[in-house]
Structure formats: structure tokens, C-alpha cells
Amino acid sequence: MRSWLSITLAGALATAGMLSVAQAADPIPVGVIANLTGQDVKTSLQMTRGVELAADDINAAGGINGQPIKLIVEDSEYRAQEALNAATKLYTVDKVEAAIMFGGSSLMIPVAQLAKEQGKVLINTSSSSPKLGEYPGTLFSILPLDDILAKDLGNLVAESGAKTAAVIVPNNAFGLGVAEAAAAAFKAKGGTIVETVAYTEGQPNYRADIQVLASKKPDAIITCGYGDDSRTILRTVRELGIDAPWYAAYPSILEVENPEWMNGKLSGVDNGGYAQGVGKAVLDKYKAKYKEDDILAHVYYGYDAMMVLAEAMKKGGTDAASIAKTMPEVVKSYEGASGKIVWDDRGQRIDPPLDIITYKDGKFETTGTKN
């Protein structure tokens, strides 16, 4: 009788042990929302890959207290309706407590509202609208706010000796934010903005928008943009014979149209800190896994977003309330691929390390750093 009891007890304990192991190994779902189709796909895809690299590292190191991370990637098609569809699925069906998102403010804000209503967390890796600060405790930004970076851009243009500048930006929250802050900094140092062109994206030709610059003869052009639009803009300016140097916010996300013409002519301010430490390691892993050399800053933002989230989950728990509470604490001691992350009390990134980079011989070189 005693032996049967022992066997039964041992069996029960073994089963309980196996169950607890199984529970401990249950994956923790993390949502990723990105425009994998639609516009600006390259940047968005690289952000997603950055998240995947971080999840690989976390899982290889034992996961979140023994539980692996499971990424659920949803396409937003760069449409607000589809972004909401994706976020609703992630939050209500897949039961993710936090999602990492790439997308413009027109996608990020409705999703942030949804996340707030659902009591979930959203980590922004791409949008910089001032409205993002209206969701403290819900929305956290890994990407620095544009006005910080653009202020340095304006100063850079003034320090180059330019007295006049034209501004060419896309007519969206990103473009207008950069234009306003860079122009203000440039004017504060005695410069004059001779023309501001805010172009509507997706046009096959921008000659009508840019023609006006030919007669203004600016000493410099301040810009930002991405994808095919930036290539079309650069081609149009070249064809119009405007030969001023370009100063860009995030020059690495511009699509250089004619490397020979652009050689030494394009510089600007980008997020810094990638060239060494964690950034260098991420770069090497990215090249090894995806066999690509052309890497944008959003790889590092995606990586840092996942890492900060994982650290918060390890230390505070995996539910959204704990993540929102713990993340601002965790980030203080986090040295990431995109440098040290400093958040204001709304969870928006301030004071990022910045690099001044210049396009030379077909690639960007770091010519200055501001930490």
C-alpha cells in the first residue's frame, strides 16, 4: 500500500513538475505593427528585423525568466484602418500586453488611443508628432523627437557658413516638424529662409514645387524625407541645375539618386552611437542574418524597443500595467544600440546621442558626434 502511495505521489509530483515547466516555457507574445506593404516599406521592414534580432538575443539568453518571446508581426499597409485592425487583433485576440510599432502619426495616434482604452502598452519607433506626448503611461518613444534633432540640423547649416537656405520637406507631421525646428534654429543664428516647399508625397514629379528655388539661389537646402519621394526630389533639383549643398535630418534614410552628383554634397544629423558597442554588435548580427549592408537607424530603434520591453518584463512582470510602470525605471540604466535613452515624464525620448554624417564615395561617414 505504501509503495503504491509513493508511486502515486511521485507520479503526481512529476506531472505537476512537468506542468510547471510547461507553464514556465509558455511563450510571451509581443506584437509588432509595421507597414510591410504600402509606402516606406524598407525602413519599416528593417525596424521589424531589429525587433527580431533582439528577440533572438533574448531567447538565446533564456527568455523572460525562462519564458521565450514570441513575436506576432502584423502589416498596417500604411493605412489607419488596417493599423487599427492589426492592433485590435494583437490586443484582444493574441492578448499581447505590449506592441512595438512603426508608422506615421496618422497610424500611431489611433492605435495609441486604442491601446490606452485597452490598458495596453505601445512602443513607438518611427513617429515624432507632438501629439504622441498625450498618452503618458501608454505610448513610449524610442525615436527621439524631431525638434531636438532638427534644432541641431539648423545649427549645423548656420555653422557651415550659409546665409540663406531653402527648406524642402514632405507635407506631413515629420516634414513640417523638422522644417519648423530647423528653420527656427537657423534663423536664430542669423540665417534667412528664402523658400519653404512642403510637397505632397507620392507625386511622379516635383518640378512645379521646386522650380521656384532656381531663382532664389539658396546657399543651402534643408531637407528630410524617405523612400522614392526623396529620390525624385533629388533628381528634380539636380535637373533644375540647383547646386547648393544639402543638409538633412536622418540623411541615411534618403534614397540617394545620383551618387556621383551627391558626393560630398549631402550631410546632416542622424541618431548616433551605432558605430560602437551594442550598435556595432547589432550591425554585425544584422549583416550575418539578413545578408544586407544598407542598414537604417530603425534597425537599432527596433532592437532597443524590444530590449527595453524585455528588461521591463523581467524586472516588473509581463502585464501591461507593470511594463508601463517599470520601463521608465529600466531605461535609465539601459545602454542600447541607439545610445543612451533618456525619457521625459511622458515617455518621449529626449537628448539622444547625435552624429553628423556626410555622404562620400557612395556611403555615409561620421564627421562629428554630439553625446
Added chain:
Amino acid sequence: MIDFAIYSVTVIAIWSVLALSLNLQFGMTGLVNFGQILPFAIGSYAAGIGASLGYPWWVGATAALIFAPLFSLAVILPAQRLSQDYWALITLGAAEIFRLTMLNTPSFAGGADGLNVPRFGDSLTALYVSLGLLAVSFFFAERVSRSPFGRMLRVLREDEVLASTLGRNPIRYQASISAAAWIMAAAAGVAYGHFSGYVAPTSFTVTETFIIWTAVILGGPGRNIGVVCGAIIIQLLGVSSRFVAQWVDLPSDLIANLRLASFGLILVVMFIYRPQGLIPEAREVHDAERD
């Protein structure tokens, strides 16, 4: 899961109202409106601007229902002597002009930053409002479809000259049905604004117009129940393909592209083998003396 079902039904109801609105114009009357997103945008922006000025929701809603038919007349009346090709171009242009105006008037309409709109109190409220709106719209569209007015719209669709020889003024019928259809779409826009909690110019592009067109063509132009089915299928395809994609172990970017490709393939197959739509318009025979 139930939350997602509630959300999906709400989205379907809103887009079904838009499909019914286009069906009144194109399916019944033959008006090729490539700017169907315009009245929807008017509704959403009325809700957003009303909220930004501090007015209660019903002020924005009322403004939408007043301005939408006025806009429809402003767009359509100048085109009264033009053929259908020009209607398509004019409505397409009008929608883009409105979107670009909202984009370039940040002090009034939020510009590229858009406007916040107070969300419905909870998801069930959004569901009930959207289903209520769909029920009213469907009832109205059916009444129009079965009325002598609706039969005259079909005569107009088939042959405007014939309608004129019957002593009818085509533009009066076209303007009337457009105004009514735009009110429906604007009401859907108000609901969408309060449902999504945010309006921005990027939400009202030509792509959205063609999603509505796809629903109408897929469901069966001229048949109200058909276009509602079309809207349901389009939205369910978009949602369900996300779950299918999740089961497939492929790179995320490849899955995203395959998902859209399969979506397109299904539609192409449908259009090839069922060009009249899933539920085509029924042929009706009326006795003129008894009617």
C-alpha cells in the same frame, strides 16, 4: 475574441453604409463617383472640427449632415452637362481637393497632424450606433430601390435620353439621389471619426474609394443586399487573412505581400467568374398601369 468580433462587425457596418451609398449613385443611377471617400471625410472632419472647437458630438454630426449634401450639389451641378467619364474625374478631383485642403489648413483642420475625436464610450456603443446606421441606410436604400423614384433612377442609368423623353429632368434625379447618398456616407464618416478617435488626411485617399468600389462590384451593383455582402467579404478577407498569415512560418515581409496578393487573386477570380456580382440585380417586370 469577442472584443475583436465586436470591433470587426462595427467596421463592417460602417463600410457597408459607404457601399450602400455608392450603390445608390452607381448601382442604381449609373453615376460614376470616384470620390466616394469625400462625403465620408466630410463626416469625419465635421466630427473632428466640432470636437476641437469644444462643441458636443451632435453639433459635428449635424454639420456633417448639412454640409455633405451641399458639397454634393457643388460637385455635381457643374457637371450636369458632362458625360459619365467627366463625373468620375470631377468627383475624384473634388475628393483630392478636400483632402489637400485639410492637409494644408493646420489651424482649422489639424493639417498633417490631424485631429483627435472623442471615442465612443465603449465598443458596444460603437457597435450599436454603426448597426443602427446600417439598418436605417439599408431600409432607406431598399425603399428607394422599390419605389417609382428608384425605377426612374434605373431608367436614367440605362438611358438618360429615354428618361428625358418621358418628361423627367435627369439632373434633378441625379442631384436628389446624390444628396441622399452623401448624407449616408457623411453619417458613416461621423461614426468612423468617433470610432477611430482620430481623423487625418491620410485616412481619406483614393485607395479607400476603391475599396468601396470593390465591395460594390463584388457584391452586385444595383442590389443593396449584394453590396452589403461585398463589404462584408472585403472586410472579412482583410481580417481573416491575418489569422491565416499567422499560421504560416515565413518571413514577415513575405507573408504581408502574399496576404495582399491572395486578397487580390480572390477578387480577380471573382470578377472573372462572377462579373455580375455575387448577388446580381434581379430583373423586375412592372405593370405600368397597376404601378
